[in-house]
Amino acid sequence: MTMAALVVAELLLVILTYQVMASIECRQTEIEAACRALRSMTARGLAVMTVMALYFWLRPAAYRALADRAIAAPGHQVWMLFHLTGLVLIFLPLPLFGTAEISRAFTPTLVLLTSGGLLTALGAVFWVTPLAAWRDWMRNDSYLLPLALFIGFLVPDLADLMRPLWEWSTLSSLTFFLVFLVLTLTGFDVGVHPPTYEIGVEGFWVQIASQCSGVEGIALITIFMGFYAALMRPDLRQKRFWLILVPLAVLASWLFNILRIAILIIIGVRVSPEHALNGFHSYAGWLMFTALALLIVLIAHRAQWLHRSPLPQHSATTLRQDTLAAKIVPFIVMMLSGVFVSAFWPDPAAGYPVRALLMALALLVFLPAIRALWSRPSLESLAVGLAVGVLWIVTAPSQELPATDAPSLFWITTRLLGTILLVPLIEELFFRGYLLRRLHRDTLVWTILAVAISSLLFGLMHDRFLAGTLAGVAFGLLYLRRAETSDAIAAHIVANATIALAALLTAKWALI
Structure with a gap:
């Protein structure tokens, strides 16, 4: 579970980096087909993770059988180095070419991303357990997981392959009409050109082509429902499932796509x-359809009329007290919230209140586990946090920090709440409480590697990579002093509070 959660967090970081911070425009690259194939890896990775x-x-x-094998025969630590080397290669194009020129240097970027992705994947798999243990486990499970991952x-x-369905004129015409109807009911003056399925509002026109037909959503629904039916086949009432629920799910996916086009x-x-064409249209659809598919699978799993035996009663208490989940899941929520906000807001900073709400909810879910991890922080942690905050302020590039009109009071409140409390808690639980602790060994070499790797990844989360990395080193050394996550959290809170105070007094919101 820990490796899977770590890979999820890493993939979300890659998505944020290359689809938000440094979006690659395939039309500007030397090899457009290869670029589009590379961009499809976002959807493939999302499907595989699901x-x-x-x-x-x-x-x-x-899962328990695999976990037992991993505990009895863990993978060699050299695979961790493979995994981390792959991560370095994935992010190397950013410092080498910069966010503005990365599309023009696509060939070396493609080589680095491809080789880095292979090393990262191989390192993750064999870091869990050796090949022989994987082979034995998969044989006992009829090789179902690798087959399912391949299909994903x-x-x-x-x-x-399903796009020819869009050629069915009745379906395409009905989709086009329903999009028109939704927009009309919301009060827009809608223009249409039925022969080419073009629809426009106030000068903004789109063509509802095969890419907008919703077949991706139908494919996701079909694959995930089929996978669920295969896993639950001894207990599932297959006729009810395929003749009632699956058609309803496909219909829901189609209607959901109509709503997506209108949005x-x-x-x-x-x-x-x-933003509508290059941001929301690029990858928000995959996130929305995946969420819908998971919701339908959850409904199927909780519907007693679809199952022969009584459903077990699930309790959320154990999960809320799981300290490992508390260190990882809020970080994944934070990363997903960044992807979500980037899809719906052209300026992601404007959607920060939504991010703050999602992060706060994630922390509230795991509040019992977080309380168990908390202890009284040392005075040294407060001093380190103050020093980090002051250094961040005095080293900020002045040309990038113009004074601007203050945003709304609500935005300022949520931004301060997120910056001072939510982000330090989530990031320290993950980077120091989980990642650094997992990498650390009782030798000087492994201590240096653990601090360096966790700090470098922490630095990638910030616009100022070097300053973020050095701050991560400070928080990491503070954590190692007593092996208390609360020391790193307290230092991070003090540092961010110092920076937030400077931003509030000077109206230079780019500081945070």
């Missing part, structure tokens, strides 16, 4: 045409 999560959720016995990887290709047009009219 399949893996469903597998371990629905087959707890298989092919989801975009399966969606392409895309509204964003293009009211927010930004460029």
Whole structure:
């Protein structure tokens, strides 16, 4: 579970980096086809992660068997170095070429991302347990997981195969009409050109082409529902499942896609045409369809009429007290909230209140576990935090920090809450409480590696990479002094509070 959660967090960081901070425009690259294939890895990775999560959720016995093998025969630490080397290669194009020129230097970027992705994946797999243990475990489980992961990887290709469905004129015309109806009911003056399925509002026109038909969502629904049926086949009432629930799920996916197209047009009219086409349209659809597919699977799993035996009663108490989940899950929520806000807001900073709400909810879920991890911080942690905050302020590039009009009071309040309390808690629980603690060994070499690796990844979370990395080193050394996460959390809170106070007094919000 820990490795899976770490890979999820890393993939979300890669998505944020290359689709938000440094978006690659394929039309500006030397190899457009290769670029588009690379961009499809976001959807493939999301599908693979979802399949893996469903597998371990629905087959707890298989998960326990794998966990026992990993404990009895853990992978060699050299695979951790492979994994981390791959991560370095993935992010290396940023300092080498910069966010503005990365599309023009696509060939070396492609080489670095491809080789880094392979090293990262191989390192993660064999860091868990050796090949022989994996082979024995998969043989006992009829090789179901690798088959399912392979199918998940092919989801975009399966969606392409389903696109001929869009040629059915009745379906395409009905979709076009319903999008028109939704926009009309919301009060817009809508223009249409039925022969080419073009629809426009206030000068913003889109063509509802095969890419907008929703076949990707139908493919996701079909694959995930089929995977669920395969895993639950002894207990599932298959006729009810396939003849009632699956058609309803496909219908829900189609209607959901109509709503998605309407939202895309509204964003293009009211927010930004460029953001609607290059931001929301690029990857928000995959996130929305995946969330819908998971919701339908959850409904199926909780519906007693679909199962032959009584459903077990699940309790959230154990999860809320799980300290390992408390260190990882809020960080994943924070990363997902960044992807979500970037999809719906052209300026992601404007959507920060939504991010703050999601982060606060994630922390509230695991409040019992966080309380168990908390202890009284040392006075040294307060001093270190103050020093980090002051250094961050005095080393800030002045040309990048213009004084601006103050945002709304609500935005300022949520931004301060997130900066001072929520982000330090989430980041320190993950980077020091989980990652540094997992990497640390009782030798000088491993101590240096643990601090360096966790700090470098922490630095990637910040616009000022060097300053963020050095702050991570300070928090890491403070954690190692007493092996108390609360010391790192307290230092991070003090540092961010110092920076937030400076931003509040000077109206230089770019500081935070």
